[in-house]
Amino acid sequence: MAVYMWVLFVIIILQRVIELFIARNNEKWMKHRGAIEKEVEHYKWFIILHTSFFISILVETFLNDNKTLPLDYTLLTIFILTQLVRIWCISSLGRYWNTKIIILPGVQLVNKGPYKYIKHPNYIIVGIELLVIPLLFGAIITAVIFPLLHILLLMIRIPAEERALNIVRSNTNREEAGK
Secondary structure (H helix, E strand, O other): OOHHHHHHHHHHHHHHHHHHHHHHHHHHHHHHOOOEEOOOOOHHHHHHHHHHHHHHHHHHHHHHOOOOOOOOHHHHHHHHHHHHHHHHHHHHHHHHOOOOOEEOOOOOOOOOHHHHOOOOHHHHHHHHHHHHHHHHOOOHHHHHHHHHHHHHHHHHHHHHHHHHHHHHHHHHHHHHHOO
């Protein structure tokens, strides 16, 4: 792998580790305030998908012997833009951002940042990343397979998340009706 690929790969891994640290701290903070984790059964598949994704990039890159692959600045720009939107998503949710489905009763749903315009913006960002990141490494098979797997998982995840969010919405509506 070219040096720039190693640097980029390490940066992406570090970013994911930091995000997991943030998610874990947010989870502790929310659960300390009475939050409840919902629909945990499918979460392991996200861990498997994302771990396999990075392994697949490494394997495919080594098998393709991509030592001289030039950096594609268009793909890099798309990747950087997705990271800016990812940060916007995380910062908009603040302490409520998590990789798990965790609801905190009595709290209003966040309706700012990208969530003002679309329900699940981070899933779109992840889908774009699952396409663009492997292409940066010349891992075309990974770029085809993992976005499709992501879509399949979202067919489970988004309805599960909506069920949990509906609990928050119905509690908020009851509280507003009681005022």
